[in-house]
Amino acid sequence: MEGTRKLRYSIEGEFITQLAREWMFCEGREFETVMDLLLSCMGGTEMSEKELRRRAEDVLIGRAEFSGNTAKETFCMTTYDANEQPDIPEQFNIFCRYSEEIRKRKEAEKEKEMYMEWYEVAMEYVPESLKNEVRRETGQPIDSRYGSDLLDGFMGRMLDEEKHSTEDYGWLAPDGTFYEVEWGNHQEWANNYLKEHLSEEEQKAALIEINVSGMTKSGTDIMGAADYLVRRGWVLLHNPSQGIAIPTKNPLKRYTKAQKEFLYDYYMERGKEKEANAVYEEEY
Incomplete structure (x- = not known):
């Protein structure tokens, strides 16, 4: 064609x-x-x-x-x-590439062994009360030989020799004011606070709310007047095991700006960076 x-x-x-x-x-x-x-x-x-x-x-x-x-x-x-x-x-060259991979793998194994040796040596100088905390932070399994979390928390606070700007336990008001309270006296302090700051009518209303409304408990150690404060945005800093305080707040309320600032400084003073950062990462 x-x-x-x-x-x-x-x-x-x-x-x-x-x-x-x-x-x-x-x-x-x-x-x-x-x-x-x-x-x-x-x-x-x-x-x-x-x-x-x-x-x-x-x-x-x-x-x-x-x-x-x-x-x-x-x-x-x-x-x-x-x-x-x-x-x-x-x-x-597949053989050169394979040899290079083997070389890198061996170097990585040597580096891992070196870091593990450093880790083991460092752990020898860590107090037994803190060993589980180190293991937890580094993703290692918790070792029961070093006691329970309750004992760890207690020993950690007892061995803390730093002087802090506030005591360990107390009540934190929505405006950021911290009221220091001795361990175990949070309920008594809350009762006294309500008597001093509420009128007779307000106290009666609070009593009805505490006893009748089926108020949701915010923690295993919170009741009555303490519940009343927590529901209104107060934060209780306490710890049943006498370790570093755990903040107990109304789960339906966020920290106020003043409370966040106080709690961040509180935990940073005590070397608890993770807990300090968690204050600004709160979720409902």
Whole structure:
């Protein structure tokens, strides 16, 4: 037909060899995708599929390569024995890459062992009352040999020799005012506070609310007048085990700005950075 032209395509053996290795080692394509490329250039022989795949693998690891081109009918595969195999670029050398991975893995293992030795030595100087806290912070399992969390908390506070701007326990008002209270006296203090600051009518209303309304408890050690204050936004700082205080607040209220500032400073003074940051990460 007039105007019709015939197009001839040729496949360069060196190009296919280079392309397959780049797909495999540089681009990280699926192994079977790379094999499909190679096998598509290896038809017309009497070799079985297993033999063809083995030859294709030889191309990838440098023990064989394509050469010539199809247009000149010189396209073929050349295989090499141990003495003839040419050097291939390091990025295509699977054995070099594997050796590098092994080297990096060994270095990582040595570094891990070094840090573990440092960790074990450091733990020898950590008081037993704090060992579980260190384990918890570093993601290690808690060791029952070092006592319960209650004992840990108590010992941690007893061994704290730093002087702080406030006592450990008390009531924190919504305006940020902290009222220091001795351990175990929070309920008595709350009762006295209501008597001193509420009128007779307000005290009667508070008593009705405490005894009749089925007020939700905010903690295992909160009742009566203490409940009343917590419901109105007060924060109780106490700890049944006499450890560092745990803030107890109304779960339906957020800390006020003044309360957050006080609590952050309170915990930072005591070396409790995690607890200090948690004040600003509160959720309902």
